[in-house]
Amino acid sequence: MESYIESLARGAYIASTKLALMPTATKNLLLNEIADAIEARYSEVLEANQKDVDSAVNRALPPALTDRLTLNASRFREMVGGMRQVARLPDPVGRILKGYTVASQLSLMKKSVPFGVVGVIYEARPNVTVDIAALCLKSGNACILRGGSEALNTNRVLHGIMQEILKREGVDQGAITFVDSTDRNDVRELLTLDRYIDVIIPRGGEALHRLCQKESTIPVIVGGFGICHAFVDESADLKRAVDVIINSKVQKPAACNALDTLLLHRSIAEEFMGYLRPLCEEKGIVLNVHGEKLESLVRTLGYKASLITHGREEDFDTEWLSLKLNVAIVDSLDEVLLHLRVHRATHSDSILTNNLDNARRFAANVGSACVYVNAATRFTDGGQFGLGAEVAISTQKLHVRGPMGLEELTTYQWIGTGDYLCRA
Amino acid sequence: MESYIESLARGAYIASTKLALMPTATKNLLLNEIADAIEARYSEVLEANQKDVDSAVNRALPPALTDRLTLNASRFREMVGGMRQVARLPDPVGRILKGYTVASQLSLMKKSVPFGVVGVIYEARPNVTVDIAALCLKSGNACILRGGSEALNTNRVLHGIMQEILKREGVDQGAITFVDSTDRNDVRELLTLDRYIDVIIPRGGEALHRLCQKESTIPVIVGGFGICHAFVDESADLKRAVDVIINSKVQKPAACNALDTLLLHRSIAEEFMGYLRPLCEEKGIVLNVHGEKLESLVRTLGYKASLITHGREEDFDTEWLSLKLNVAIVDSLDEVLLHLRVHRATHSDSILTNNLDNARRFAANVGSACVYVNAATRFTDGGQFGLGAEVAISTQKLHVRGPMGLEELTTYQWIGTGDYLCRA
Numbered sequence: 001m002e003s004y005i006e007s008l009a010r011g012a013y014i015a016s017t018k019l020a021l022m023p024t025a026t027k028n029l030l031l032n033e034i035a036d037a038i039e040a041r042y043s044e045v046l047e048a049n050q051k052d053v054d055s056a057v058n059r060a061l062p063p064a065l066t067d068r069l070t071l072n073a074s075r076f077r078e079m080v081g082g083m084r085q086v087a088r089l090p091d092p093v094g095r096i097l098k099g100y101t102v103a104s105q106l107s108l109m110k111k112s113v114p115f116g117v118v119g120v121i122y123e124a125r126p127n128v129t130v131d132i133a134a135l136c137l138k139s140g141n142a143c144i145l146r147g148g149s150e151a152l153n154t155n156r157v158l159h160g161i162m163q164e165i166l167k168r169e170g171v172d173q174g175a176i177t178f179v180d181s182t183d184r185n186d187v188r189e190l191l192t193l194d195r196y197i198d199v200i201i202p203r204g205g206e207a208l209h210r211l212c213q214k215e216s217t218i219p220v221i222v223g224g225f226g227i228c229h230a231f232v233d234e235s236a237d238l239k240r241a242v243d244v245i246i247n248s249k250v251q252k253p254a255a256c257n258a259l260d261t262l263l264l265h266r267s268i269a270e271e272f273m274g275y276l277r278p279l280c281e282e283k284g285i286v287l288n289v290h291g292e293k294l295e296s297l298v299r300t301l302g303y304k305a306s307l308i309t310h311g312r313e314e315d316f317d318t319e320w321l322s323l324k325l326n327v328a329i330v331d332s333l334d335e336v337l338l339h340l341r342v343h344r345a346t347h348s349d350s351i352l353t354n355n356l357d358n359a360r361r362f363a364a365n366v367g368s369a370c371v372y373v374n375a376a377t378r379f380t381d382g383g384q385f386g387l388g389a390e391v392a393i394s395t396q397k398l399h400v401r402g403p404m405g406l407e408e409l410t411t412y413q414w415i416g417t418g419d420y421l422c423r424a
Numbered sequence: 425m426e427s428y429i430e431s432l433a434r435g436a437y438i439a440s441t442k443l444a445l446m447p448t449a450t451k452n453l454l455l456n457e458i459a460d461a462i463e464a465r466y467s468e469v470l471e472a473n474q475k476d477v478d479s480a481v482n483r484a485l486p487p488a489l490t491d492r493l494t495l496n497a498s499r500f501r502e503m504v505g506g507m508r509q510v511a512r513l514p515d516p517v518g519r520i521l522k523g524y525t526v527a528s529q530l531s532l533m534k535k536s537v538p539f540g541v542v543g544v545i546y547e548a549r550p551n552v553t554v555d556i557a558a559l560c561l562k563s564g565n566a567c568i569l570r571g572g573s574e575a576l577n578t579n580r581v582l583h584g585i586m587q588e589i590l591k592r593e594g595v596d597q598g599a600i601t602f603v604d605s606t607d608r609n610d611v612r613e614l615l616t617l618d619r620y621i622d623v624i625i626p627r628g629g630e631a632l633h634r635l636c637q638k639e640s641t642i643p644v645i646v647g648g649f650g651i652c653h654a655f656v657d658e659s660a661d662l663k664r665a666v667d668v669i670i671n672s673k674v675q676k677p678a679a680c681n682a683l684d685t686l687l688l689h690r691s692i693a694e695e696f697m698g699y700l701r702p703l704c705e706e707k708g709i710v711l712n713v714h715g716e717k718l719e720s721l722v723r724t725l726g727y728k729a730s731l732i733t734h735g736r737e738e739d740f741d742t743e744w745l746s747l748k749l750n751v752a753i754v755d756s757l758d759e760v761l762l763h764l765r766v767h768r769a770t771h772s773d774s775i776l777t778n779n780l781d782n783a784r785r786f787a788a789n790v791g792s793a794c795v796y797v798n799a800a801t802r803f804t805d806g807g808q809f810g811l812g813a814e815v816a817i818s819t820q821k822l823h824v825r826g827p828m829g830l831e832e833l834t835t836y837q838w839i840g841t842g843d844y845l846c847r848a
Contacts, residue, residue, distance in 0.1 A: 017765060021788060102810045106803055115821050116791065194637065195768070198821050213618065217637045219644075219822040240844035247846035341441060344619070352844070363839050364445060367540065375842035379530055384847065385838070386526045397539050397622050397835040398643040399823040411821040414809070415787050418799035420664035420776070422671035423808065 005189045008177050009117070009144060009196035015174030016116045016142035022171075024091040027138055031087035034165045038130065039080050041161055046071060048157040049126065056150055064254070068124040069150050079127040082389070086134040089388045092406040093140045104424065107417045112410040114140035115198040119190055121146045121212065122203035126154035132201075133162055133176045135391050139409035142175050144197065146190060148204075149182035156180065191216040198411075201392050201404075206319075221404065223369075223394040225319055226347025227260045228377040231336045231362070232272055233353040234265040241352035242275045248350065248376040250283045254321050256393060257348050257380040261316060261326040263336050269294065269329045273301055280307055283323065288315055290328035316343045333358055337365045346395040348377040348402075369394065369401040429613045432601050433541070433568060433620035439598030440540045440566035446595075448515040451562055455511035458589045462554065463504045465585055470495060472581040473550065480574055488678070492548040493574050503551040506813070510558040513812045516830040517564045528848065531841045536834040538564035539622040543614055545570045545636065546627035550578035556627075557586055557600045559815050563833035566599050568621065570614060572628075573606035580604060615640040622835075625816050625828075630743075645828065647793075647818040649743055650771025651684045652801040655760045655786070656696055657777040658689040665776035666699045672774065672800040674707045678745050680817060681772050681804040685740060685750040687760050693718065693753045697725055704731055707747065712739055714752035740767045757782055761789045770819040772801040772826075793818065793825040 002010070038045065049071040056066045071079070098110040118141045122128045129145055136143035147155040159178040166173045179186060191200060194217045201221045202212045212220045230248060232241045248259035264272055273294075280287060281304060289295050290311035298308055315326055316339070330336050340349060350372035351362040359373045370380045380402055382390025387405030394400045400408040426434070462469065473495040480490040495503070522534040542565045546552045553569055560567035571579040583602040590597045603610055615624060618641045625645045626636045636644045654672060656665045672683035688696055697718075704711060705728060713719050714735035722732055739750055740763070754760050764773060774796035775786040783797045794804045804826055806814025811829030818824045824832040 017789075017791070020791075100810065102808065104803070104808065106799055106808070108809060113791075213641045219820060237844060243846055244844050251847055359841075365441075367441070367444075367537075367837070370838040370840060373839070373841045375530055375840050375845040376847050378847040379528070379840055379842075379845070380838075384526065384528065384530070385532060386524065396643060401836055402838045412825055413792070414794040414804075414826045415797070416794060416799050416803055417783075417797045418803075420661060420668050421799040421803070422667055423675055423800050423802040 003189065004181070005179065005186050006193065006196075008179060009190070009193045011174035012117045012142040012144050012177040013174075013196040015172035015177075016114070018172050019137070019142055019175050020093070020114045020116070020140045022140060024093075027091070027140070028087040030165065030169060030171065031083055031134055031137060033169070034134075034162050035080050035083040035087070037161050037165050038083070038158065041157075042076060045076065045154065045157050045161075048153040051153045052126075052151050061150065065124050065150065069126065069154075071126060071154065075127060079130050082127075082131055083134045086138050086389055086406075089138065089406055091138065092410045095407075095410075097412055104421065105418060106421055109415045109417075110412050111415055112407070113413045115409065115411055117142045117144060117197045118409065119144045119146070119197045119200045119218065120203060121187060121190070121200065121208065123148040123205070123208070124150050126151040126158060128203055129155045129158045129178075130162075131389075132203075132391065135389055135406060135409060137175065139406050141409060142177065144177045144179065144190065146179040146187060152180075152182060187211075188215055191218060194218045203392060219398070221392055221394050221400065222396040223392050223404075224256050226256065226368070226395045227317065227319055227343055227345060228257055228348045229261045229263065229340055229343075229345055230259055230350040230352065230377065231263040231330070231333070232265060232268060233333065233351065233355060233358050234267045235355040235358065236268065236352040237354060238268060238272050239275055242272065242279065244350070244352055244374070244376050245276070246279050246283065246285075248378055249285055249325055250323065251376070251378050253323050255378065256319070256321075257377050258321070259325060259377050260318070260320050261328070261343070263328055263330050263339060266329050266331055270297060270301075273297055277301055277303055286324045288324055288326045290315075290326060294327060294329050333361060337362075340366055340368075347393070348372065348380040350375060350377050427613065428605070429603065429610050430617065430620075432603060433614070433617045435598035436541045436566040436568050436601040437598075437620040439596035439601075440538070442596050443561070443566055443599050444517070444538045444540070444564045446564060448517075451515070451564070452511040454589065454593060454595065455507055455558055455561060457593070458558075458586050459504050459507040459511070461585050461589050462507070462582065465581075466500060469500065469578065469581050469585075472577040475577045476550075476575050485574065489548050489574065493550065493578075495550060495578065499551060503554050506551075506555055507558045510562050510813055510830075513562065513830055515562065516834045519831075519834075521836055528845065529842060530845055533839045533841075534836050535839060536831070537837045539833065539835050541566045541568060541621045542833065543568045543570070543621045543624045543642065544627060545611060545614070545624065545632065547572040547629070547632070548574045550575040550582060552627055553579045553582045553602075554586075555813075556625075556815065559813055559830060559833060561599065563830050565833060566601065568601045568603065568614065570603040570611060576604075576606060611635075612639055615642060618642045627816060643822070645816055645818050645824065646820040647816050647828075648680050650680065650792070650819045651741065651743055651767055651769060652681055652772045653685045653687065653764055653767075653769055654683055654774040654776065654801065655687040655754070655757070656689060656692060657757065657775065657779060657782050658691045659779040659782065660692065660776040661778060662692060662696050663699055666696065666703065668774070668776055668798070668800050669700070670703050670707065670709075672802055673709055673749055674747065675800070675802050677747050679802065680743070680745075681801050682745070683749060683801050684742070684744050685752070685767070687752055687754045687763060690753050690755055694721060694725075697721055701725055701727055710748045712748055712750045714739075714750060718751060718753050757785060761786075764790055764792075771817070772796065772804040774799060774801050
């Protein structure tokens, strides 16, 4: 007997074979019609969302989670607008990535094609349901959406609206498949259906990514978390460097590309910390200070005790997702490179410098997905990279690194043509 | 306490950070020196290999396996020559894949970089030890080699020679790491060391790939097996099509890109089977015949009974790796497309046709890594694709599909540069 999850996955697989060949204009039409339909049913969606929010409040879920769960007028507008934006982006399917004729006279062409079926496992934010459905549809992939239990009512309504449009337009409804279940075992089962699902994209915290990495027999795009570092060297323009550090930390502290650890060259530490103090107070940044020298420095400089904590070595492996920030003094760029290696920099790291050789050595030696010279770590983002949209941020090395846009939702296929050609 | 495997993996990781920055000329020098050293110790290598072969014979291992295990003068020459060939190929590291400046004035550059540490798990063939070491070295990756127990003596000697050269040239010996163990649990442990190893490449049968897929927490390149299909349609030039079919089947029957299933359009089946008969007899091809119509046809055409077997449905899911070949009659291209979908075509599939629309529909609908129009399935090969070398054939969809060459042994990194740039 086929299980519920298996039948969903098989349905998505069947739909994917048709979706792969859908003309761009049809896909764009569907996206715009879905956006219109969702927009027209604003109050229905917000009513369902209110149920989820009420239940989260009743269950005393963390306020941050309840916030992520909540759809309001502006978030709703952004969600619908995002779908229309995806309709306007170029179709990533059918690009000829390469082509040549080899000596045997075989003509080879490397062409972008959809993955097939993309499984997305995510947490509270209900807009992900619409975002991912749009990106997968545009890239010719069927999707299987498994959202967080907290957002079930909202997700159900959003999925229902999308289904209505697919049905009305005669599109296989498996194209946007929704797992209407809160059973954790269903996630586990999903992760083993490699005969139907081509790739798994987890959207959520580290625990979710680890679960997928451990249990999935399907390739997983791991990402969305990681320690972000910045190093201010002895040559940097310190007043401008402070701005970049502040921007990296406070522009969106809960984002995965927010700064976690600041490393200061010994020779500029005192001056830099002097410039930083008023801004820390203004923004409420809590410095987690490492080392005696720096502890005495912040006392001397008159930092408020309430904005200082004592740093432990293991804090260097903590992604704060808050206004907290590790600060430490280093003696050299070599020490920085070692620190980044020991603490597994994989996401986004920045050097602030006016020294060309330091910039070059930092870029060449730091192994993370995105390395910056004199720019904030916050730039690691599909929109900022000009990709127009973002499915996830990858911190793994296979297939995609950093922002994953529409193009990265495709794979490729080789097409070889000959004149009844045999291999010699 | 760190285990043996863990210490090896950590050593490879440390070496990888240096290898990533090694200049092309140094890598090429090392490759040529290793080739010279192996060549100079021909008799020592062949002596060790003889031990492995003797032991395989004593243990009555299958002759095919013993054959794969055996190094002779020409295989030895090919192995050493392959290493020198890799030295001549372009360095895949440091290519600028893309670059642009976004509206914020952030300059972005997408640059190819090594994976880091590549774990390769392979079976009997000892030349893989040298091939993979060369390809990983050239692409700036440290490798962890875990060969089959049958080839342990040969692999040990080959690895020993490579180590001597690395040591002499002052290169971190972790760059080419060899698992000197035949314990299966060591493979299992290796598959979980995601903190040190970036990608796992299994080279062997389906069971090995499944094990890696199931147990690895490290991304795996799955491939090297799959059912290959060919369809001869009603418009094909039949005499020339027969040549392509024979070439696909007999040029190297044990290869993963050898033909497994031949589908014939009803209207040309009799004529085609008539042309095929003498060639089947000459080459010893055993037809596994599906369907009554075709069974009666082969009797009528006078096929030798010894070259005919009765096909069962499940045989369509069998990769023969021998001179056996499924044959079936179909009514239409649609039936072919359905057959390929049901039987999970993922590797290499070919249509023989003079009909442009059939060619187009076949190429557009078949989802395998390599699709051919009027060419043999045997072309799926790094050398044939002009890649100069081949690590593996991927049948998965993430990162690489089909032949995996030097370029596919790299990933990329984004480097963003600004003038103390903050995100707005």
